[in-house]
Amino acid sequence: MGVVVVAAGSGTRLGADRPKAFVELAGATLLHHAVRGVLASGPDEVVVVVPEVRVAEAQSAIRSLVGSGPATTTVVPGGAERTDSVAAGLAALSPAVDVVLVHDAARCLTPVEVFERVLAALALGAKGAIPGLPVVDTIKVVDAGGMITDTPRRSSLRAVQTPQGFDREVLAAAHASGSTATDDAALVEALGHGVVVVEGDERALKITTPEDLARAERLLGSTRD
Numbered sequence: 001m002g003v004v005v006v007a008a009g010s011g012t013r014l015g016a017d018r019p020k021a022f023v024e025l026a027g028a029t030l031l032h033h034a035v036r037g038v039l040a041s042g043p044d045e046v047v048v049v050v051p052e053v054r055v056a057e058a059q060s061a062i063r064s065l066v067g068s069g070p071a072t073t074t075v076v077p078g079g080a081e082r083t084d085s086v087a088a089g090l091a092a093l094s095p096a097v098d099v100v101l102v103h104d105a106a107r108c109l110t111p112v113e114v115f116e117r118v119l120a121a122l123a124l125g126a127k128g129a130i131p132g133l134p135v136v137d138t139i140k141v142v143d144a145g146g147m148i149t150d151t152p153r154r155s156s157l158r159a160v161q162t163p164q165g166f167d168r169e170v171l172a173a174a175h176a177s178g179s180t181a182t183d184d185a186a187l188v189e190a191l192g193h194g195v196v197v198v199e200g201d202e203r204a205l206k207i208t209t210p211e212d213l214a215r216a217e218r219l220l221g222s223t224r225d
């Protein structure tokens, strides 16, 4: 099993003085927390995708984290959109990898149980499996003018997270289509493959804004109590 960790975004909404994955949370970077979580899931290979100017820095940070563990780790530069960064990561996985998880470094506190649930669904034969949680708000579909065009039944909706897991060939084919999307499942769905949603976790929140960073700090504090 291989994991692509995407960490090549700039973090515009967080507004820090450096790319989001290199911002610190409780004394370690988001990237450090994320890779530590990924290693707990027992991957054979990990590819970390970072901004081009951060490749050397990420390589040394990850080397110290992985130590003499069994996983092979590679750091590669990302692209302009998240989809480009995932594609760069996928291309760097060795041919031996047949199952791939794609994980956002921004979801750096994702517990290992979430990785396990995704992998379990893939082991049962799903071509794609992603974590998700029921939504609490009623969600409206609106047109460009803000007029509501649809109200999906809330019980049918899930807010989805990462890691998103796929059969490697299916994900590569989805990326070869050249489309972009905010998650990988959308590209795989577009090819007509079934993707199952497994139970996500509040701790897999995506750190997007300064408020999210504060919430992640509180989550870390409460797990240490």
Ligand code: CTP
Residues within 6 Å of the ligand: 006, 007, 008, 009, 010, 011, 012, 013, 014, 020, 021, 049, 078, 079, 080, 081, 082, 083, 085, 086, 103, 104, 105, 106, 107, 206, 207, 208
């Ligand atoms: N990502 C990436 N390459 C990009 C854009 C995003 O690898 N060109 C990664 C981010 O590093 C992050 C994940 O995709 O781990 C989810 O993206 P998001 O939360 O939007 O992060 P940013 O794009 O960095 O933040 P913003 O949109 O606020 O600039």
Ligand code: MG
Residues within 6 Å of the ligand: 009
């Ligand atoms: Mg973004």
